[in-house]
Amino acid sequence: MRSGAGGKSISVPLRILDKCYVCASVKGLRVCNSCASRIYCSRECQKKDWKEHKPWCSATVQINLKVFYPLIAYMMEFMRCVTSQFHNVLPRPHPAFNHKIIRAPLPGVRKSTESDSPIHHTVTLGARHTITDLSGWWKAGLRAHGDAGCLKLFHHCGREHSVYKIIIATTLALLAEVYSTYHVLTSEPPFVIEGNRPRFRLEYGKSPIADFGICKGKVRGKTHRVQTWTYYDPATETRTTPLDPENHYWIYFKALSGEELVLDCCSYSFGMEATVDASPCLETLPPMMCIPGSSRVPAYLRSSRDTGGGDKLPYTLVEEKRFSVMQNTELQKAIATEVDPRGLAKDSDEVKIVRAFMDEVLGEACTDYDVEAMLWWRMNGAGILREVLTGRSWLEWEKPMMHQKSLFDCGENLYDITTKGVKDISIFYQN
Numbered sequence: 001m002r003s004g005a006g007g008k009s010i011s012v013p014l015r016i017l018d019k020c021y022v023c024a025s026v027k028g029l030r031v032c033n034s035c036a037s038r039i040y041c042s043r044e045c046q047k048k049d050w051k052e053h054k055p056w057c058s059a060t061v062q063i064n065l066k067v068f069y070p071l072i073a074y075m076m077e078f079m080r081c082v083t084s085q086f087h088n089v090l091p092r093p094h095p096a097f098n099h100k101i102i103r104a105p106l107p108g109v110r111k112s113t114e115s116d117s118p119i120h121h122t123v124t125l126g127a128r129h130t131i132t133d134l135s136g137w138w139k140a141g142l143r144a145h146g147d148a149g150c151l152k153l154f155h156h157c158g159r160e161h162s163v164y165k166i167i168i169a170t171t172l173a174l175l176a177e178v179y180s181t182y183h184v185l186t187s188e189p190p191f192v193i194e195g196n197r198p199r200f201r202l203e204y205g206k207s208p209i210a211d212f213g214i215c216k217g218k219v220r221g222k223t224h225r226v227q228t229w230t231y232y233d234p235a236t237e238t239r240t241t242p243l244d245p246e247n248h249y250w251i252y253f254k255a256l257s258g259e260e261l262v263l264d265c266c267s268y269s270f271g272m273e274a275t276v277d278a279s280p281c282l283e284t285l286p287p288m289m290c291i292p293g294s295s296r297v298p299a300y301l302r303s304s305r306d307t308g309g310g311d312k313l314p315y316t317l318v319e320e321k322r323f324s325v326m327q328n329t330e331l332q333k334a335i336a337t338e339v340d341p342r343g344l345a346k347d348s349d350e351v352k353i354v355r356a357f358m359d360e361v362l363g364e365a366c367t368d369y370d371v372e373a374m375l376w377w378r379m380n381g382a383g384i385l386r387e388v389l390t391g392r393s394w395l396e397w398e399k400p401m402m403h404q405k406s407l408f409d410c411g412e413n414l415y416d417i418t419t420k421g422v423k424d425i426s427i428f429y430q431n
């Protein structure tokens, strides 16, 4: 019954409080807190409407971002790792994974001094190489870093690619899975009814999320200095800089209360190394959706109301443009149909709309590869979300701990990774 013959449609909460649903008054407006879909001017009006509204409203389940954001961060980490784990379509995304490494600085946080200008690093690449185990990859010239340092470089590179595609894939998966309503056709009136899946709504604290999407802008150092990495291949004299702090992307959420949240899970490679513990989420996922190794994934969450103690971010995000995903009606229509990348119909209306959105976010025309990669990642992200939403396990999750120190700096489990563990991770990062 779940996906019924009627299919799926996207329904999002109200974005603004315009008038009372019952009496059309514009004063003292409040939104129904449990569904975020009805506006009332008073308790009286809410009471009057309750009989009609109750069945619809009580089928709503809230997802609080305070406990849920590690899962979103994990989705992005998973996408970065499974470039083509299940399918042989996506080439390895990072130049360092196709070569031996001759010389590289050790990745890590660099605290700000007087200068807040970026630090530029260069990694020198050696002969072409396919990673089977890490010792072959870092053998030449990296001894000084030790195994933990080399593993750190490996993680650094694994997280240094495809930011805008992964963010688009993540936000589209959120819209498609959290805000979808399934229709079921019936043989008697009213002929179309809602499926028996609950309606989900994101919230922050007690306020429903009324909009979310993608921000584009610059990363500026504050207590930490911004670092950029270039990979130099002397054989072909090519230099590749996978990520640019002048062109960064992150996710915003806007609550109906006006509070705004920034979720940045992709600044790790710029030397901003906070992580969040995603282990409660991982416990609910099947093994094929779990990355071996650590459950700590890069994430910074900041609210516009975090004032005491100042801005938690050790860097500044300078927003230049924002693109709503939740309130984009074209996208809502396009993603109601899941596009299977295996049978990719490039000229279907769905793919055209998604592609136009990608072009808009990128600021130039994206390639066929970009579209295909994004659709794969979206499918992976949607799969993870579906698992968790079905189990409803987040209702028991506690507010997660954010770790400002790198895993590597606080002696945690990555030091203990055995050769087998390293091999498992390398399978995720390449192949």
Ligand SMILES: [Zn+2]
Pocket (backbone or CB within 6 Å): 020, 021, 022, 023, 024, 025, 040, 041, 042, 045
């Ligand atoms: Zn009213």
Ligand SMILES: [Zn+2]
Pocket (backbone or CB within 6 Å): 032, 033, 034, 035, 036, 037, 038, 053, 057
């Ligand atoms: Zn309601």
